[in-house]
Amino acid sequence: MLDTLPRAVPELALQAIRKLIDEGGYQPGDALPSQRDLAERLGVSRASLREALSSLSALGLVSVQPGKGVFVLSPTPSGFSWPYAEQVSAADTFQLRYALEGFAAGQAALALTADHIDRLQANVEAMRQELRNGRFEQAARLDFEFHQLLLQACGNQAMLQVITTSQEIFLESQKLPFIRPERAMETWQEHRKILKALERRSQAGAQRAMQEHIRNAASRTGVVFAV
Structure with missing residues (x-):
């Protein structure tokens, strides 16, 4: 049963429903099984199922119509596009970021200068303003800049080189979560x-916060990975 992993249940249910649609031959306009049947089939609670369906609805994959049912809108999420699929998957990209950037954030907590902190604070405030104004492209670039600042501060040139060399791919992974404006x-x-963890110079706290951020960003995109 999927509910054996409570934190990940909605994300796992989301993936299971996407697989059901892909492998079940559902077409736009087709009705999925009732929510009761889906919950029983997936072995999840109704609450977890509703959260998964809400995410799929935001991605443009299904339409949840109270009193009528759940209907397929598109074979694939309309907002999800990964242009680098022939080179590397979105899931693999998020996993690499989880490993590299979690470590980098922890190291940066020990090495940040006052100037680094000032630049990060300015970046976070600028992102808040861009998001409030609905400028998601600019917000994504500030997102990329925030992560670059931490990589530079941590002092590991090999990690910085890996991400800089594939900058377009990493930037695309930071744009993806913004396909859901209501969660931007x-x-x-x-x-x-x-x-806040960096300002406290908490190595463990910064690493955990960064890893949580990247997992959450992936799940907002519809990508779930085990760690």
Whole structure:
């Protein structure tokens, strides 16, 4: 049963429903099984199922119509586009970021200068303003800049080189979560949490906050990975 992992249940249910649609031959306009049947089939609670369906609805994959049912809108999420699929998957990119940037954030907590802190604070405030004004492209670039600042501060040139060399791919992974405007401010909230851990010089706290941020960003995109 999927509910054996409570924190990940909605994300796992989301992936299971996407697989059901892909492998079940559902077409736009087709009705999925009832929510009761879906919950029983997936072995999840109704609450977890509703959260998964809400995410799929935001991604443009299904339409949840009270009293009528759940209907397929598109074979794939309309807002989700990963242009680098022939080179590397979105899931692999998020996993690499989880490993590299979690470590980098922890190291940066020990090495940040006052100038680094000032630049990070300015970045976080600028992102808040861009998101409030609905400028998601600019917010994504500030997101990338925030992560670059931490990589530079941590002092590991090999990690910085890996991400800089594939800058377009990493930037695309930071744009993806913004396909869900109603959750866009979560990125800013998570950056603020990372920043607070950095200001405390908490190595473990910064690493945890960064890893949580990247997992959450992936799940907002519809990508779930085990760690």
